[in-house]
Amino acid sequence: MSRRLRMRAAFLLLAAMLAAYLAISYLLVPDLWLFRDSRRKVPLNPMVTSTEQGIAGDPINVGLVGSREQLIRAFAAAGWDAADKVTLRSSVDIGLSVALDRPDLDAPVSPLFYEGRKQDLAFEKPVGRSADQRNHVRFWQTATAGQGNGPLWLGSASFDRGVGLSHDTGQITHHIGPDLDAERDLVIGDLEKAGQVAETYEIPGVGATSNGRNGGGDPYFTDGKALVGVLNPASAASAGAAAK
Structure with missing residues (x-):
């Protein structure tokens, strides 16, 4: 031959x-x-997201009160980047970022669903050079008003510790770190340090969980509460003006 x-x-x-x-x-x-394993198919808990296939995903563990514009400005002020939508181009870019160990500051995050729709906004902060490891959070705007009567956004924050194959399906995915409370606190903490949060309060989340599993089969634990930050309108406006 x-x-x-x-x-x-x-x-x-x-x-x-x-x-x-x-x-x-x-x-x-x-x-x-x-x-x-139909028992893990949502709805299991109203404070848990799901994958496109209906598999229980990451729990809701963070929230923000403010307008869409306030969220975008607040995360920009805190040094976080808005994530791209998942497209062929963005998927190739994140793959090259991981393979070649080069930056991809606005790498896409996979879609998760809450109340029947995928995330409205997503933000990330890379750890190291590439998109292999990163802090990231997805947000869904709800029809509920938060403290102070502003729009309430519920979110799911987790740490991507590396790219691999899903434990359940074999699909290519990011694996998350197990400590969801640390990531929740990091998100709100970064916004507070940037002067974007006026006050915080807690709401019930998924409930105390020591052996949870997300849509990729990754284990997690949490105290089960969601930490909500009320965005400071004056600080968000100042951040926007400074960026011009």
Whole structure:
């Protein structure tokens, strides 16, 4: 067999293996997983997000009270970046960031769903050079008013400790760190340090959990409370003016 034919055969084999992996991990296994372990399919708790397949995701552990513009300005002032939407281009960029250990400050976050829709906003702060490790948080605007009568945004904050394969489906994903309370406190703490939070208060979350698992099969623990920050309108406006 000539070298060209061997290369073609190797390419076709690789393509077939990739197609089989995608079909098994993204189509077949999620359905089998739900059939095998339907108890973890949401709704389990009104303060838990879900994956697109209906698998229980990360719990709600943080909240902010303020307008959409206030959230964007507050995180910019705190040194966090808005995450890109998931597209082919952004997915390639984050893959290259991890593989080549180069920055991708606005790398996308995978969609999670709360009350039937995916996140409205997402922010991140990289740890190290690439998007392999990062602090990140997703937010959903609710129809409920928070303390001070402003719009209440509920969020799910977690630490991405590295890229790997989902323990449940084999899909490529970020694995999260188990201490969700530390990440919740970091988000609010960074906003407080930047002068963006006027006051904080707690609301009931998922409840105390010592052996939770998210949509990627990663374990987590939490005291089960959500920490809510009321954004300071004056500080957000000042941050916006300074950026111009």
